[in-house]
Amino acid sequence: MEHLITGTALAAMLATGAAQAQETLRMATIAPSLGQAITMATFANIVNDNLEGVTIEVAGGGAATLHQLEIGRGNLEMSMTSPNIYDLMAAGAAMYQNEADAAEAAENVQLLMWFPYGQYHYAVRGDSDIQLLDDIEGATVFIGPQGGGAYHSARRWIEASTGLVVGEDYEAISANWQTGFQAFLDGSVEMYVNGCLDPCQQFLQFSETESLRFIQPEMTEGPEVEAFLGEYSFLEEIPAGIYENQTNDGPVISHNTSVGIAISADLDEELVYQITRAFWENLDQVTSQAPWAAALDVNFAAEQRGLMQLHPGARRYYEEVGAL
Structure with missing residues (x-):
């Protein structure tokens, strides 16, 4: 609606x-x-x-x-x-x-x-065993509404940087933005992805009551990453200390694009x-x-x-x- x-x-x-x-x-x-x-x-x-x-x-x-x-x-x-x-x-x-x-x-x-x-924020709870994007193998996640541009971009970044393929190595739920965020709030998914210009409303809300960590892949360079970035996307850091209860002790590398x-x-x-x-x-x-x-x-x-x-x-x- x-x-x-x-x-x-x-x-x-x-x-x-x-x-x-x-x-x-x-x-x-x-x-x-x-x-x-x-x-x-x-x-x-x-x-x-x-x-x-x-x-x-x-x-x-x-x-x-x-x-x-x-x-x-x-x-x-x-x-x-x-x-x-x-x-x-x-x-x-x-x-x-x-x-x-x-x-x-x-x-x-x-x-x-x-x-x-805005940088794509790949977010998990602060106490999650998922330390790197490579660790989502076997996990259930939300990476955006299926069929949308954000889902398409997040899926391709994960595959380019980690080799993990959606539907084979991890499961991405089918949900709209509101339902996807609610799934992260109630613990139904282990990772939530949102591209936004900090400070982002969703992470402000989440970090009021729970710890939060942004993750990156083990490798952020290589031919697959370069092919993913192409002409329109670029690497960009998410700084530490933006949100209350954010546990990152340093910047996290992610990707950004233009809309x-x-x-x-x-x-x-x-x-x-x-x-x-x-x-x-x-x-x-x-x-x-x-x-x-x-x-x-x-x-x-x-x-x-x-x-x-x-x-x-x-x-x-x-x-x-x-x-x-």
């Missing part, structure tokens, strides 16, 4: 006294409690507060892979994306192989901005320019209250990643500020 997680009142009347035409855009994102959804809801709130005549309505829940397809089909205006899932959609591959219109729909999906997904806000190519260039401008020129409204917002960077946002192209309106703004 989807949950409305943001939205503002309609803009006031124009100075002439006539009612201003209101543009309502639909944005879909993943589970509202996840960091990427919070980033996107914050984006919507900033635009809604600072751009008259535009309201972005955000619905949280479901898979970004499907939301992106719905933009291409004309049923949404904005969603979460990533270089990998866009390239797969453009090729009609992987989770899109049974969607006959995927490649055609991809032509109607463009980019507004990229932002860091972004996809937008319909059908939207007017001026409208998308004003949306992009409203966000970046007012980002300082939240940075002091949201440490993760400091990770947002206009140059990172505009970089070319994969096949996806910037919407002309977004490109115009990034060219104006020297990011392109």
Whole structure:
């Protein structure tokens, strides 16, 4: 079920006294409690507060892979994306192989901005016998909703860095984000994976009452790891001491990638320019209250990643500020 997680009142009347035409855009994102959804809801709130005549309505829940397809089909205006899932959609591959219109729909999906997904946190209880990612052999874990981009990435990282294969060497439960986290809370799974920009809500909650440890594979380099990272992912450390009751005595190596806000190519260039401008020129409204917002960077946002192209309106703004 989807949950409305943001939205503002309609803009006031124009100075002439006539009612201003209101543009309502639909944005879909993943589970509202996840960091990427919070980033996107914050984006919507900033635009809604600072751009008259535009309201972005955000619905949280479901898979970004499907939301992106719905933009291409004309049923949404904005969603979460990533270089990998866009390239797969453009090729009609992987989770899109049974969607006959995927490649055609991809032509109607463009980019507004990229932002860091956050390090993938492979978490166990502080007293767990699992000391390394290699130790999950025989374990039951949650690595993301099956069929989603996070599951795909975590599965591939585990196989590339440890050689362990899901369904053969360890079991990954089929669950959505909320159910997967609950399974970790109640001890039904031995490892829980969440990619997020620290501090992450789930780990703040868990570490209030229990000890927590993040783990890494024994080997974090080699040809398999390099192939996994490819063009879009990169190694990044999770520092020690971020969370209460975190037992790591040093940094843990994990992987990070880019995600972004996809937008319909059908939207007017001026409208998308004003949306992009409203966000970046007012980002300082939240940075002091949201440490993760400091990770947002206009140059990172505009970089070319994969096949996806910037919407002309977004490109115009990034060219104006020297990011392109």
